[in-house]
Amino acid sequence: MNQHERRIWSAAKNRRELISAGLSSRRDLAKLGLLTAAGFLVPKDGLSARSPKDHGTGGGQPVSAPTRSFIEPLPIMPVKQPVASLNPAPTVNPNTGAGEGRTRAHQALTLFPPRKLYQVTQQPAQISLSPDLPLQSMWSFDGMVPGPTYVARYGEPILVRNVNNLPNNNGGFGNNSVTTHLHNNHTPSESDGFPCDFFQSGQFYDQHYPCALAGFTDPQFQATQGDPREALSTLWYHDHRVDFTSQNVYKGLAGFFLLFNNQDTGDETTGFRLPSGQFDVPLVFNDKLFDQNGQLFFDLFNTDGILGDKFLVNGKIQPFFQVHPRRYRFRLLSGGPSRWYQFFLTDPTNLSKTIPFWQISNDGNLLPKPIQVTSTELAIAERMDVIVDFSQFTPGTSVFLENRLEQTDGRGPTGNVLAAGQGTSVLRFDIVLPPVADNSKDPATIAKFYDLPPVTPNQARVTRTFQFERGNGMWQINGQFMDCNTSRFQVQQNTSEVWILQNSSGGWMHPIHIHFEEHQIVSRNGQPPQLFERSRKDVVELHHNDQVMLFFRFRDFLGRHPMHCHNLVHEDHSMMLRWDIAPTGDTNPNP
């Protein structure tokens, strides 16, 4: 145990003693000066205890038992392997007789015949999140949490058969009818994981991913089979079961999906020459709570948002990661249910040292060019790809990935950015592996990834305004609630639109996700977006009283999609609407 770990361990022990002494309320601890304003215990550096503040249901949240930090290596999810064939073979129309739960025909299966076939199973699994906790009964893809990582390429369409083997016995939370959304993919509606396209245990559901660039039906992009500026790279898949998404995702149903092309190649000697292979590492962040038996706790009747006091990376509580002194690409994902993050690199021996790194994407879409930053913020479901060069550190030392964004409840971050060392270190990088070749390009010398597609709001067919509100304890959009059977508006295929998203919900913040087409931010509160938001995005952060104008182009496929808050608890409490892409659209400005 090093000094840092000793400090954490003793803080945890302190906490255990305080709790056993009956001093478990926030007020008790604050009175004794043992709690910071943020609700963290005063002993800091990685202790992720949160106050048992009584604003959940049932008179306070449980406080998870202490767990040691940085004693297990970071898990790397295996790459999902294709199968030679599927039996029965995939069909354009739903193969209902064979037990397929799909209800609509594939729009593009013959246009983009799958080059690779996959079969994945939603199944229960016993998962270790920490050696200090018992095995957890979770729901998984293929027996692992997070699920396996898909690696796909533009021009190589794939088909994924989901097989639902989840039991009726949910162990206390979760619904075993499921629908898998591939977040940010340009997917035809019937394969997108629409919230009401769930299928039952014992059924399967084929999802067809054309892996085609947006705009492939536009004659001007015929040669490139779509607009090359629309290339996606870091996506994730997760359950999207209407009303139960927060429970099912918290229970484990999520994983990464990476998309490469002839520029972001997955080979650091070609194309953009981004760190690749073992140096290209997806990182999903989650926070969770555990009950007095050390089992995952989910607050079923919480409508505000659920915060955990344990911080997981790739399904382990505060792991470490041994690195070579070279550049790595990390694909950061805030996996929910309700926490926002702002990550810094922290040198535990010199807290005042600022450690810059490179942000290369927003929502997994490569920026026009890398931006040097000292921190990166992620709301729920946002992805930020960053490049960190570990050759700048002394061999044998460690740096921490520290979340310094203060958040005390489901409303969103307080706005305070904690001082270095006062936040939560979720991951420790140990620079202990030997030097190796680094064929990746120095981000400082990368002049360009992709240009942004043009933003032409004056050519928009319609401008629509959406108010995100809370009324009588219910989340709503333009005063209405989620209903899968009611399409709130029709977008006309092959047109562009401007959407204005307004946060009118008082003290609440919402990360709003729109399926199928990416947007660009035209303006945020009348101002042009900051550099890191000059990007293609699929999640837009709505801070207090924000008004954000978005520009979209809708192309290629028809069908229904949702727009929703990605605070999974808000999403499950009706902060979602259905819209459709249709041959003929409407012009409703306030749908």
Place this chain on the structure above:
Amino acid sequence: MKRRSLLTVLGMSPFSAGMMAREVPDPQREAIRARYFPDVVLHTHEGKKVRLYRDLIQDKIVMINFMYAHCDGVCPGITANLVKVQRLLGDRVGRDIFMYSLSLKPEQDTPKVLKEYAQMHGVRRGWTFLTGHPKDVELLRRKLGARNLDPVLDADTSQHTGIIRYGNEPMRWWAACAGLSRPSWIVESVSWVDWPQNRVKPG
């Protein structure tokens, strides 16, 4: 949409009340009971004394909303919706699906007031209006997650929650929908916690 009215189509209860209760106690079911369903005594609009968990929740599919008789905010709309929901669910209401409306103004909403309210709205068997000791009602409001983080809004009863909690107690399936959504959507939502053998497969 095929699923819309499946509850009325199927219209059958696979479990007789109490059947699952005699199974081996389930720790997760017990944890949910302990956390969310204090077994307080309540009074129905028909003047009966009932226990929240034992009499109203245990072994049942339930829908719970919050109201008070003289509420002119969200309550009239929600009550009107629930009247339609009760019609759509047919005779399963009162058999294995139970509807509860808990008064947030228990001092004013005596059983008699609630009975008048129920009669005025044409409420049928299986939908019970509940009142109780103010302390118990406040406890339930917190336990059932009907509180507002904003203390000003929380103190303002007219801003009370308009959600409907729906769940299947023995199956441990719990979620919520908006009381002002369309009645057919509320019925569809409740179908998602229906007994496994009643779950309709799409197609």
